[in-house]
Amino acid sequence: MAAAILDVEHLTVCRDGTTVVEDVSFSLTPESDTALVGPNGAGKSSLVQSLLGILPRRSGTIRLLGHSLGPRGQLPVAVRDRIAYLPQTLSLRGRIPLTVAEFVGLGYDRPGLALPWRAGADRAAAVRRALGRTDTPDLADRLISELSTGQLKRVLLAFCVVRPRSLLLLDEAQAGLDSKATDQFHTLLYGLRRSEGWTILQVSHDLEMVRRTCDAVLCLNRSLRCSGSPDHALSPLQLERLYGPGYVPYHHHHHGGGPALP
Numbered sequence: 362m363a364a365a366i367l368d369v370e371h372l373t374v375c376r377d378g379t380t381v382v383e384d385v386s387f388s389l390t391p392e393s394d395t396a397l398v399g400p401n402g403a404g405k406s407s408l409v410q411s412l413l414g415i416l417p418r419r420s421g422t423i424r425l426l427g428h429s430l431g432p433r434g435q436l437p438v439a440v441r442d443r444i445a446y447l448p449q450t451l452s453l454r455g456r457i458p459l460t461v462a463e464f465v466g467l468g469y470d471r472p473g474l475a476l477p478w479r480a481g482a483d484r485a486a487a488v489r490r491a492l493g494r495t496d497t498p499d500l501a502d503r504l505i506s507e508l509s510t511g512q513l514k515r516v517l518l519a520f521c522v523v524r525p526r527s528l529l530l531l532d533e534a535q536a537g538l539d540s541k542a543t544d545q546f547h548t549l550l551y552g553l554r555r556s557e558g559w560t561i562l563q564v565s566h567d568l569e570m571v572r573r574t575c576d577a578v579l580c581l582n583r584s585l586r587c588s589g590s591p592d593h594a595l596s597p598l599q600l601e602r603l604y605g606p607g608y609v610p611y612h613h614h615h616h617g618g619g620p621a622l623p
Contacts (some may be wrong), residue, residue, distance in 0.1 A: 382583060418437070
């Protein structure tokens with residue numbers, strides 16, 4: 362059996378003195394796609410932030426690609442290189458005058474390590490390939506702040522694919538897209554996932570998409586209430602236990618294929 366890409370054991374996380382994630386354990390197998398679902402305020406984003414070392418954990422262990430995450434988020438550089446994160450929004454927008462090519466190049470760099478003199482050409486080639494694979498080469502010289510939401514989502518995927526990755530963490534990465542653009546984003550995401558062999562953990566409120574695309578589901582409301590296949594974890598009984606009596610899911614109207622994101 363292949364070693365887990367991510368192992369979480371008895372994770373408890375506090376934010377401003379309040380426990381937001383309590384005694385959560387799960388693991389992700391290689392090339393799996395797992396959704397993290399639950400009501401607003403359930404601790405989903407806090408859990409993802411703790412996996413990245415952004416939010417310190419109170420107790421528990423996190424192992425990423427076989428390496429323990431240190432108490433301050435320490436990981437070997439070679440391990441952190443293989444992890445990428447797609448947030449709901451990008452805080453760089455409007456603050457730092459980065460072009461798309463410069464931003465994607467940051468995904469190639471290894472912070473804290475001096476690059477050899479020949480790396481400049483390799484870096485530029487990697488950026489060009491990443492932009493080509495995400496249908497964004499025409500955006501290379503545009504400022505991040507000038508992009509539409511759909512363009513920005515593609516550029517974030519270019520950031521992920523500019524260097525080989527093993528694990529992608531997505532926190533409502535499709536936020537801000539309409540239903541057609543959401544479908545197009547997922548078409549691009551899953552095409553890259555197949556070619557790159559990515560393991561994915563994604564926070565999502567779109568339960569229809571989760572049913573169609575994910576291998577497993579983690580139901581979180583501070584603690585882990587249920588886990589398993591989409592058919593099991595998203596059954597009416599489990600959803601009522603997770604969201605409360607009378608829960609009615611929001612239905613997205615999904616389209617088929619289509620042109621690139623606007």
